[in-house]
Amino acid sequence: MGLTSSSGASIAPPPSLFAGIGLRILATGLFAFMSLCVRLASVEAPVGQIMFWRSAVALMPIVAYLAVRGQFPGGLRTRYPFGHVKRSLFGFVAMAFSFLSLSYLPLALAAALGFLAPLLVISIAVLFLHERPGFLVVLAALVGFAGVGFMLLPALAGPSLDMGTVIGVGAGIAMAATTAAAKIEIKRLTATEPPGTIAFYFALVCAVGGLTTAPFGWAATDGATLAWLVGAGLTGGLAHIAMTEAIARAPVSTLAPFEYTAMLWAMGFDLLVFGLLPVPLSLLGAGLIVGAAAVVAVGERKRRS
Structure with a gap:
């Protein structure tokens, strides 16, 4: 995307902008690969065990990143410990629902449900904050929710009810709701706290929370299962680092459209690893959700500007 000087001449974007966009796409791909690892680990391991490994292993690249930036251990001091606890608890619940959704749904459908979060924020704002979003934003939110119906139709229309899909979609909706709450807490924290x-x-917090599920039975961590558990942690931690570095190099509004490459990554992994694509109705529903989320994001940026 080119820039224009006061004289009307075209100016090339700074190299940091391209680096930021590249890092944002990399972060999205890493998160998608993390989801693939979670999906494969869920064949043997319960959700709590996956959450522990994903979070505990992620601490290693995060701590290394903070150390390289000279923010460890000094950067861990905070004046708002309760704010971190609230953000982390919302994120913990969102992660649990996300991993439950991934254990039942193709990666692309689970990824699409993640884009419900900004649509649910609109509903919360209308009901509890008495905000009045524009007509186009409201219409986009309704279209997004209709997309959930299309995703559910194949499970409800068959001769026998596919409870796995129903559970997966329900968990995905719950994940989107708790993610919306977590994002509100993150927004508050970023005013004073470094992203790392x-x-x-x-x-x-998620590692400790996942560890508390150990008495309820964990799978043996060997062979392929161990590889997927460690892979989920490493890619999750590296994705956070890439996303942080992307935000440091480019405006959030510039990076936002590249979040939607998550669907391309997820569909690619579904095809390459599992040899499948969602059925047409489910794919239509996923497209409606992602498109509605994009419209809401554009409308929000215009409102703020």
């Missing part, structure tokens, strides 16, 4: 510090405490 927020990521550290989030991973720490």
Whole structure:
């Protein structure tokens, strides 16, 4: 995207902008690969065990990143410990629902449900904050929710009810709702707290929370299962770092459209690893959700400007 000087001449974007966009796409790909690892680990391991490994292993690259930036351990000091606890608890619940959704749904459908979060924020704002979003934003939100119906139709229309899909979609909707709440807390924290510090405490709380599920039965961590568990942690931690560095190099509004490459990554992994694509109705529903989220994001940027 080119820039224009006061004289009307075209100016090439700074190299940091391209680096930021590249890092944002990399972060999205890493998160998608993390989801693939979670999906494969869920064949043997329960959700709590996956959450522990994903979060505990992620602490290693996060701590290394903070150390390279000279923010460890000094950067872990905070004046708002309760804010980190609230953000992390919302994130912990969102992660649990996300991993439950991934264990039942193709990666692309689970990824699409993640884009419900900004649509749910609109509903919360209308009901509890008495905000009045524009007509186009409201219409986009309704279209997004209709997309959920299209995703559910194949499970409801068959001769026998596919409870796995129903559970997966329900978990995905719950994940989007708790993610919306977590994002509100993150927004508050970023006013005073470095992103790396927020990521550290989030991973720490989720690791401890996941560990508490050990008495309820964990799978043997050997062979392929161990590889997927470690892979989920490493890619999750590296994705947070890439996203942080992307935001440091380019405006958030510039990076936002590249979040939607998550669907391309997820569909690619579905095809390459599992040899499948969503059925047409489910794919239509996923497209409606992602498109509606994009319209809402554009409308929000215009409102703020």
